[in-house]
Every structure is written in C-alpha cells, then in structure tokens.
Amino acid sequence: MRQFELESVEKVDQAVASQRDQRRDAFVAGGTTLLDLVKLDVMTPERMVDVTHLPLKRIEKLDDGRLKVGALVTNNELAHHELVKRDYAVLSEALLAGASTGLRNLATTAGNVMQRTRCPYYRDPAMPCNRREPGSGCAALDGINRNHAVLGTSNRCIATHPSDMCVGMVAVGATIVVEGPQGSREIPFEDYHLLPGDTPEKEHDLKDGELITHVILDAPRAGGQHYLKLRDRASYEFALASCAAIVELDGDSVASARLALGGVATKPWRAEAAEKALIGQPATRENFERAAEVALADAVAYSHNGYKITLGKQAIVRALRDATARTTATAA
Amino acid sequence: MAPTPYSRPGVGYCTPAAQAEIAERPSAAGGASAGNTRNVTLSVNGEQHRLALEPNAILLDVLREELGLFGTKKGCDHGQCGACTVHVNGRSVNACLMLACMQEGAEITTIEGLARSAGYEQGQHPIQEAFLEHDAYQCGYCTAGQMMTAAAVLNDRAVAADAASVNDAMSGNICRCGAYKNIREAIETARQRMQGES
Numbered sequence: 001m002r003q004f005e006l007e008s009v010e011k012v013d014q015a016v017a018s019q020r021d022q023r024r025d026a027f028v029a030g031g032t033t034l035l036d037l038v039k040l041d042v043m044t045p046e047r048m049v050d051v052t053h054l055p056l057k058r059i060e061k062l063d064d065g066r067l068k069v070g071a072l073v074t075n076n077e078l079a080h081h082e083l084v085k086r087d088y089a090v091l092s093e094a095l096l097a098g099a100s101t102g103l104r105n106l107a108t109t110a111g112n113v114m115q116r117t118r119c120p121y122y123r124d125p126a127m128p129c130n131r132r133e134p135g136s137g138c139a140a141l142d143g144i145n146r147n148h149a150v151l152g153t154s155n156r157c158i159a160t161h162p163s164d165m166c167v168g169m170v171a172v173g174a175t176i177v178v179e180g181p182q183g184s185r186e187i188p189f190e191d192y193h194l195l196p197g198d199t200p201e202k203e204h205d206l207k208d209g210e211l212i213t214h215v216i217l218d219a220p221r222a223g224g225q226h227y228l229k230l231r232d233r234a235s236y237e238f239a240l241a242s243c244a245a246i247v248e249l250d251g252d253s254v255a256s257a258r259l260a261l262g263g264v265a266t267k268p269w270r271a272e273a274a275e276k277a278l279i280g281q282p283a284t285r286e287n288f289e290r291a292a293e294v295a296l297a298d299a300v301a302y303s304h305n306g307y308k309i310t311l312g313k314q315a316i317v318r319a320l321r322d323a324t325a326r327t328t329a330t331a332a
Numbered sequence: 333m334a335p336t337p338y339s340r341p342g343v344g345y346c347t348p349a350a351q352a353e354i355a356e357r358p359s360a361a362g363g364a365s366a367g368n369t370r371n372v373t374l375s376v377n378g379e380q381h382r383l384a385l386e387p388n389a390i391l392l393d394v395l396r397e398e399l400g401l402f403g404t405k406k407g408c409d410h411g412q413c414g415a416c417t418v419h420v421n422g423r424s425v426n427a428c429l430m431l432a433c434m435q436e437g438a439e440i441t442t443i444e445g446l447a448r449s450a451g452y453e454q455g456q457h458p459i460q461e462a463f464l465e466h467d468a469y470q471c472g473y474c475t476a477g478q479m480m481t482a483a484a485v486l487n488d489r490a491v492a493a494d495a496a497s498v499n500d501a502m503s504g505n506i507c508r509c510g511a512y513k514n515i516r517e518a519i520e521t522a523r524q525r526m527q528g529e530s
C-alpha cells in the first residue's frame with residue numbers, strides 16, 4: 001500500500017485548516033471507503049487527517065422538530081437510535097440493509113454520504129474511467145454494465161451511487177452542514193451529490209477545505225414508511241434497485257408521498273414527479289404502477305442493465321404497498 | 333535508496349499485469365520515506381504493546397505480523413469477507429480497513445483474547461465451545477471472524493434473538509465452505525448457555 005502521512009485533529013477548525021486539496025489531503029473517519037480505495041490505488045492521498053476525535057458524535061433533537069446528526073455518528077448508532085427508529089423508520093431500515101455489522105460499526109454518517117461508486121472500472125486503475133481519471137473514457141458504456149445506472153447517466157459516466165443511507169435521507173428530507181475556511185454553510189441533501197454530466201469527477205458539492213459537520217433530518221413526516229432493497233443475494237450486497245417510500249393517507253387516498261430510489265441512478269434519486277402523480281389518488285396497486293412508470297419514464301438502458309427499469313418499477317410498487325400498509329389512516 | 337510506494341505488492345483486485353503496471357508508476361507520495369515510523373502504544377488482549385509503525389500500517393497486518401496473533405485471518409483485505417473481525421472497545425469491526433495508528437487508547441480484542449475479555453479466565457468462551465460441539469466449520473479459515481462477530485452480536489441488545497435478525501447481523505462473515513447451518517446452531521447453543529449463566 002502507498003505511503004501517506006497521518007495527522008490527528010481535535011477541533012473542527014483544525015480539521016478545516018489542515019485540508020487544502022481534497023485529492024491530496026483526505027479526512028479519514030471509519031476508513032471503510034478510503035482505505036479500501038487507497039489499497040486499490042484509486043484514491044491517492046499524500047496525507048490523511050484523522051477526524052475521529054472531533055466532537056461530532058451526538059444526535060440531537062432541535063426545537064423546530066428536526067434531528068441533528070453529528071458527522072461521526074456511526075451507521076449502526078444512527079440505525080438503532082430510538083428517535084430514528086420511531087420517526088425515521090425508512091432511514092433506519094436503509095442503514096441496516098447496508099454493508100455488515102462490522103462495517104456499520106466503523107462507517108460514519110459523513111463517510112457514507114461521501115462513499116464512492118462500486119463501478120468495477122472505477123475500482124481498477126488499469127481501466128479507463130472518467131470519474132477516476134478525467135478524459136480517460138468510460139469502460140462501462142460498452143462494457144459489463146449490468147450493475148450500472150439507468151437514471152441520471154451521461155455519455156461520460158453511468159456509475160451507480162451505492163448508498164442506502166443516502167436514499168433514506170432523500171426520502172425523509174435533510175440538510176448537509178459543512179464548515180469551511182469561510183465559515184459554515186448548509187446544502188439541501190438532494191443538491192449535494194452531482195449528476196455526472198460532462199464532469200463525472202466532480203461528485204459532490206464540497207469545496208476544498210470543507211468538512212461535513214452534521215446532517216440535519218427534516219422534522220418527521222406523517223405516514224407509513226418502508227425501505228425495500230433488491231439485490232443479487234439477500235444480504236451483504238449492494239442494491240440493484242431500492243426504494244424508500246413514505247406514504248400519508250387521507251381516507252383511502254394519498255395525501256402526501258416521498259419516493260427515493262437507489263441502485264438505479266447516478267446519485268441518490270428523488271422521484272418527485274412520481275410523488276406528485278400519487279397525490280389525491282386512491283392508494284391502489286394500479287396507481288402505484290402508474291407512479292412507477294412516471295418515475296422511470298426517462299430511464300435509459302445500456303447493453304446489460306435494461307432489467308433495472310423493470311426491477312426499479314417493481315421496487316417502487318412493493319415499497320409503496322408496504323409503506324401504505326404501515327399507515328394509520330387519518331380519519332377523513 | 334528510492335522509497336518503495338508499496339510495502340506489499342499484492343493489491344488483491346488487479347490482474348498480475350495490472351499490478352505490475354501500477355507498481356511501475358511513481359508514487360504520488362513522492363518524498364514520503366519508508367522510514368516514516370512513529371511510536372504507538374496498542375492495547376491488545378489486555379496487554380500494552382509499544383510499537384514503531386508506519387502511518388499506513390493496517391491493524392490486521394500489525395496484529396498478525398508485528399504481534400504474531402495469527403488467529404485473525406486475512407481473506408479479502410477489502411471489508412468483503414469478515415475473516416479479519418476483531419473487537420475494538422467491545423464492537424466487532426473489520427481490522428483490514430483500519431489504520432493501526434488510529435487505535436491508540438482503544439481496547440482491541442482478538443480471538444486469542446476473547447475468552448479472557450468476557451471474563452472466562454480459564455478455558456474458552458461459550459461461543460468457542462459451541463463451535464467445537466456443532467462442528468461449525470470445515471476449513472476453519474473464516475472461524476475466528478465468525479466467532480468474534482457472533483460474540484459481539486450475542487451481547488448486542490439492538491440485535492433481536494430471532495433467526496432472521498441473527499442471520500442478518502452475521503451476514504458480513506462469509507464462509508466459503510458453507511458451514512452456515514452449524515454456525516447458526518452454535519450461536520443458538522452459546523446464547524442459551526450465556527443466558528443460563530446470568
């Protein structure tokens with residue numbers, strides 16, 4: 001494994017001051033993405049900054065009803081937190097559907113937001129990849145692209161965003177708080193990850209020197225919640241298609257809905273048009289199928305991943321069905 | 333002597349040709365010298381070890397190669413198999429994705445120290461006895477990792493005792509021999525014994 005320097009910081013401002021160039025200086029939290037990719041020579045930092053001693057380990061209910069999650073809260077701690085299980089079940093389920101017990105004990109909230117694609121061409125420095133090495137080409141376009149995205153792709157990159165947690169966060173709604181040389185800044189969760197477009201190497205809206213300090217979850221939404229993850233084997237595997245759904249009923253009709261997709265898109269994907277299509281409609285299988293059609297209407301299939309369009313729709317229908325079943329209908 | 337960019341040649345994932353190609357490239361770390369060690373004290377199985385470690389030393393490699401604790405195994409080296417599972421402050425974690433220098437002040441337990449860490453001064457931890465009784469292995473390569481995860485899962489109140497929850501919590505430990513059925517039975521036996529004790 002390549003050599004690098006390692007430094008430890010105790011305060012947020014020290015962390016911010018210690019990082020000038022994201023490619024050269026890497027924050028290390030759980031290390032489960034970073035060390036994996038450094039071993040593969042995909043990430044090549046010269047310095048690592050150990051942020052695990054920063055005071056960002058709390059989960060705190062705010063006066064306005066939102067939940068403030070420290071960047072260093074582990075994926076297991078977040079999934080099993082009393083308020084998360086009660087008010088954000090879809091997020092708890094998404095977290096527990098990801099990785100393994102040991103990895104979730106290490107993996108942090110900020111690290112999960114920042115995790116990299118599992119595209120095998122990205123992970124292999126001997127292959128062309130615009131995301132890893134801008135301008136080198138995309139081997140997946142004409143390669144083995146069975147696991148690749150059908151939504152949000154470009155002719156430069158079709159890599160899937162792998163996170164389950166982020167899909168749960170898009171569904172519940174959240175804000176990312178970063179601290180940088182110019183002070184603190186808030187970014188709506190949905191705007192944080194970027195579409196590949198012409199610059200797939202620009203994966204997120206984090207500037208040099210900026211550190212994620214918190215993710216703030218929106219105040220709890222009414223309704224039933226469910227996360228469904230479909231994969232090659234039933235556990236310890238990334239999603240081929242996943243869906244986070246929150247459904248609120250008014251009598252038999254949908255009063256409000258949130259839908260987010262994983263495994264099929266280049267970023268954690270909000271299916272907003274499909275949400276709108278559901279509102280005011282009876283919560284029936286036919287209407288769920290119609291919403292699923294809307295959600296995947298712009299999908300583009302490549303040589304090996306056409307099945308994901310069907311699978312994605314089925315994930316939506318099933319997640320909506322199960323979220324609805326958990327709704328205690330508000331009396332009309 | 334020019335610094336070598338890698339302390340070990342294998343990166344596991346690449347073809348030999350690709351590995352050779354990568355090894356040829358100049359290291360981005362450039363001047364970082366291979367003699368860039370620091371003094372670190374690690375607490376492993378209740379003993380303090382003062383070590384001179386490179387910043388990039390991986391906990392799994394330090395346990396095996398510096399401390400001679402060969403019970404913890406290296407399967408994939410990338411978080412994908414669970415063979416390297418140890419406890420850090422009582423939680424199961426993958427030692428192949430941890431920097432050793434970041435573990436100062438933490439209490440690390442490997443399979444060699446599992447029984448003692450749980451208060452079984454003599455003999456074995458109930459999970460070890462149960463694995464023996466149930467023949468919960470074939471080649472044995474995954475076994476230490478299985479037992480370390482199982483021991484932590486049995487103590488974790490967040491994991492329910494039903495089969496589905498246990499299977500899910502154990503799913504990060506792959507057994508290429510497919511001894512899963514006996515592994516599950518062993519965990520159940522250990523659970524009953526540990527409940528009987530308390």
Ligand SMILES: Cc1cc2nc3c(=O)[nH]c(=O)nc-3n(C[C@H](O)[C@H](O)[C@H](O)COP(=O)(O)OP(=O)(O)OC[C@H]3O[C@@H](n4cnc5c(N)ncnc54)[C@H](O)[C@@H]3O)c2cc1C
Pocket residue numbers: 026027028029030031032033034035036051071075097098099100103106107108109110111112113114115162163164165210211212213236237238239410411412
């Ligand atoms: C075998 C395996 C299976 C997995 N399966 C799944 C799965 O099914 N679903 C899923 O969602 N995930 C899965 N993961 C991914 C896992 O969830 C991530 O690796 C983990 O969440 C990353 O968190 P970390 O704290 O370890 O990050 P690190 O590896 O420490 O850091 C990751 C990145 O985030 C940056 N970073 C860390 N902290 C901050 C901060 N505070 N501010 C700014 N940048 C920061 C680092 O510089 C680095 O670039 C899997 C991983 C492995 C290895």
Ligand code: FES
Pocket residue numbers: 405406407408409410411412413414415416417426427428429
């Ligand atoms: S060696 Fe660590 S998970 Fe496989």
Ligand code: FES
Pocket residue numbers: 468469470471472473474475506507508509510511
């Ligand atoms: S016993 Fe052989 S890998 Fe599990």
